Amino acid sequence: MDLKQIIYSSQPFGYDNAILSGILLDARRCNNRDGITGALVCRHDVFLQLLEGPADVVDAAFGRIARDDRHVNITQRASGPIDARMFGNWDMLHDPAKSWLWSIEDIANGTLDRASAADVQAVFATLQAKVNATPDP
Template sequence: MSDLFQIIYRSRPFGFDETSLAGILLDARRCNTRDAITGALVCRHDIFVQLLEGPEANVRAAFQRIERDDRHVNVVQLVGEAVSERLFGDWAMLHDPAESEIWSEAEMADGAAERATPEEVRAMFAALRVAQGEGRMDA
């Protein structure tokens, strides 16, 4: 049986700017490579939505680090489950600037993130994977 586990969460950025985002991506890619975790981060000044996948203990530990990270506020786990395969197996951490696969700012203001079902969030990441193609985008 596979030990492959996936967590998807959302949070609000605290002090979001390009320098902060670059630091988050650098940390994520370094730690994820070390811990055999792959995934994607969709971000904008008003929201982070991230998918982490890999060995269950490693994914849970990464999520606990994120919950303690002061660059995130209001961290909410949306999905936490065993999976049979990775969605972002080629990416230590894909970065998407939230231009097409996430709720608009108006939808966010109307509570879309709070109403999203696990199925809708998974579908968002599946669409992101298709949009990115098979190439690596973690550099």
């Protein structure tokens, strides 16, 4: 099976716990159905999400996300084939920016816009290491 990974960022529109819960519920339901796994690092000013799974369903999921009005300024940060999943046990891991590398000021000053694909992948490698150091979900 050809696996693909997409990492994108966006800005939450009307961010609150109810909207975040809805996003996570939708993501977990659809991802479970479609064989997608991943992680969402989120804060009131930014979402950074990694999706991984069969290429066709990851592309379709990203298309649905791009049309979702709960966030704006969706920007693909990295995309490509992968050999193995990083978050294979998670329909959608939620990290409330505890593993985040950039401050609110950094994001406001465009740090994410200057970040390379390797920089955003490093955020998820850090998160993966933290998850692997804790018990199963």
